Amino acid sequence: xxxxxxxxxxxxxxxxxxxxxxxxxxxxxxxxxxxxxxxxxxxxxxxxxxxxxxxxxxxxxxxxxxxxxxxxxxxxxxxxxxxxxxxxxxxxxxxxxxxxxxxxxxxxxxxxxxxxxxxxxxxxxxxxxxxxxxxxxxxxxxxxxxxxxxxxxxxxxxxxxxxxxxxxxxxxxxxxxxxxxxxxxxxxxxxxxxxxxxxxxxxxxxxxxxxxxxxxxxxxxxxxxxxxxxxxxxxxxxxxxxxxxxxxxxxxxxxxxxxxxxxxxxxxxxxxxxxxxxxxxxxxxxxxxx
Numbered sequence: 049x050x051x052x053x054x055x056x057x058x059x060x061x062x063x064x065x066x067x068x069x070x071x072x073x074x075x076x077x078x079x080x081x082x083x084x085x086x087x088x089x090x091x092x093x094x095x096x097x098x099x100x101x102x103x104x105x106x107x108x109x110x111x112x113x114x115x116x117x118x119x120x121x122x123x124x125x126x127x128x129x130x131x132x133x134x135x136x137x138x139x140x141x142x143x144x145x146x147x148x149x150x151x152x153x154x155x156x157x158x159x160x161x162x163x164x165x166x167x168x169x170x171x172x173x174x175x176x177x178x179x180x181x182x183x184x185x186x187x188x189x190x191x192x193x194x195x196x197x198x199x200x201x202x203x204x205x206x207x208x209x210x211x212x213x214x215x216x217x218x219x220x221x222x223x224x225x226x227x228x229x230x231x232x233x234x235x236x237x238x239x240x241x242x243x244x245x246x247x248x249x250x251x252x253x254x255x256x257x258x259x260x261x262x263x264x265x266x267x268x269x270x271x272x273x274x275x276x277x278x279x280x281x282x283x284x285x286x287x288x289x290x291x292x293x294x295x296x297x298x299x300x301x302x303x304x305x306x307x308x309x310x311x312x313x314x315x316x317x318x319x320x321x322x323x324x325x326x327x328x329x330x331x332x333x334x335x336x337x338x
Contacts (some may be wrong), residue, residue: 052303052313053118053312053313053315054088054090054333054336055088055090055091056326057316057317058094060077061321067322085113087330089116089118090181092121092269093121093122095122096122096123099136101167105170106170110173110176119179120184121171123167126151126152126163127204128187129152131149131151132149134150141162168207168211171183175210181314183212184214190219191217192221213240215243217243220255232260235262241267242267244257244259244306246268246273248273248278259302259306261306265314266306266312266313268302268303268306270299270318271319272318274289287321288319290319290324291319293335304336
């Protein structure tokens, strides 16, 4: 039987807590994680994109979840070549003067090495507990298909080993025309999971809903289809989208096909507004059972 794990991107979102999805007695971070883990076998940690994880948090997460639970960790923004808030850097590291947002080139190579080392070291407790699923490398919209960018993806995978990564691309050039086969062959040839996405279409960052298993782990992320608010600049508005049963059903044969080619399939609802992601994850789980 295919190993399909469903979960959501975050369990700590403010609007989720305010939605009433958690029982009234789940007031602490520990109680909420335990309740979440009693409902889903997988979660994606989104906060690590904005601030690097800590080893203490990884240890607590491992202790508070069942043996077969898995955490996917979103890579720190600096590691995916996104602009990063200067205050998100480790407190004992030098920050470039006068810059509120920094890029990898703004740091000395030795400092970037330290960022990599400390980010990965913080995940050790999850890895040792067998609960580290994959590190999500979501690259920026300006990360086009190019040799240097393919090389950087391979560098990320090499640096993270023995942890595994999955790759989410957000520039249409990777999937346009003949480039689709090139992209899939590149990822498959290097054993790297493509993150398949459901998202609004018609934007430069839009990728088509390609369903492909390019490694023994297959990954799907649902971002919602809120085209009107996709470029609003508001995360809350962008992901405020509740999928209909019809829309979820479109993905059932795709997910089943991917699962038949992979050992494990991770399906994550990233429409994180109120309890939309949790509701849709449960609905999709039922559809996959039927």
